[in-house]
Amino acid sequence: MGPNLKCPKHGEQNWEEITGRCETQDAPASKLKRLLGQIKPDVKIKTVAPAGMFGANDLDTNLDTFLRVFAEWHKEKGEWAEKYGTHYESEKATMQPFCWCEKDDCPYCFNSNELEPTDEMVAEYGMEEDGDGFITAPNFWYKPLNFKVWWYKYIGRSVHINKELDQRQFNRMVADLLPV
Numbered sequence: 001m002g003p004n005l006k007c008p009k010h011g012e013q014n015w016e017e018i019t020g021r022c023e024t025q026d027a028p029a030s031k032l033k034r035l036l037g038q039i040k041p042d043v044k045i046k047t048v049a050p051a052g053m054f055g056a057n058d059l060d061t062n063l064d065t066f067l068r069v070f071a072e073w074h075k076e077k078g079e080w081a082e083k084y085g086t087h088y089e090s091e092k093a094t095m096q097p098f099c100w101c102e103k104d105d106c107p108y109c110f111n112s113n114e115l116e117p118t119d120e121m122v123a124e125y126g127m128e129e130d131g132d133g134f135i136t137a138p139n140f141w142y143k144p145l146n147f148k149v150w151w152y153k154y155i156g157r158s159v160h161i162n163k164e165l166d167q168r169q170f171n172r173m174v175a176d177l178l179p180v
Contacts, residue, residue, distance in 0.1 A: 053083075053154055064156040066174055067140055067149065071095060073178060083154050085139055093177055094126070094141045098153045107137035131160025138162070142173050 060068070067085065074088040074095070075081030085097040099108035104115060107125040117127050117135055125137035130150040138148035147165055152158035165173065 053157070060156055061159075062170065063149070063159070063161075066170075066178075067095075067155045070140075070177055071155065085151075085155055092143055094138075094143075096137065096139050098139060098151060108139070109136065128162060142177070144176065145169055145173060147173065 068082045070093075071081035071084075071086045071088075075086045079086055085095050087097070088095040096108055099106060102109045107117070107121055107127055121127055126141045126143075126146075126148055127135055127137050128148065130136045130138070136150070138150050140149040141147070145165065146162070147169075148162040150160045
């Protein structure tokens with residue numbers, strides 16, 4: 001039971017009984033004070049965030065690290081490329097941040113609209129199933145090895161690849177795409 005307070009609107013009532021109905025200035029502040037008083041000092045709060053949300057971290061795989069470095073190397077001014085990726089295209093590789101546009105003709109959102117890609121789209125963008133059952137263009141495509149990577153929102157989050165690379169192939173891609 002809370003303290004007996006006089007509410008100008010409801011008169012002499014126990015405060016607990018009128019919480020939520022009282023429109024005085026004290027009502028929200030009093031309720032907050034009571035709630036804060038219920039939190040014990042020994043309670044530990046754990047924040048859970050999806051992989052990649054804050055950019056690079058100790059849990060990144062070698063692939064995540066490579067993609068972040070590649071994105072940073074090719075980023076446009078003002079981008080948080082280490083987190084999202086960047087817009088990049090060359091004869092050897094392409095990179096595209098996760099796309100939310102959901103336009104019918106966007107190869108990165110394409111099959112979420114339940115359309116079938118043309119052969120030209122598949123060839124130009126390297127479209128294939130992304131691991132979630134959608135046929136979309138990958139966020140990263142290393143063309144000499146036909147190695148493709150999809151991620152959800154951030155590099156490192158819900159990553160799907162079209163094939164495994166052995167260490168020699170991975171090293172070849174890194175040497176081919178990053179200045180040493």
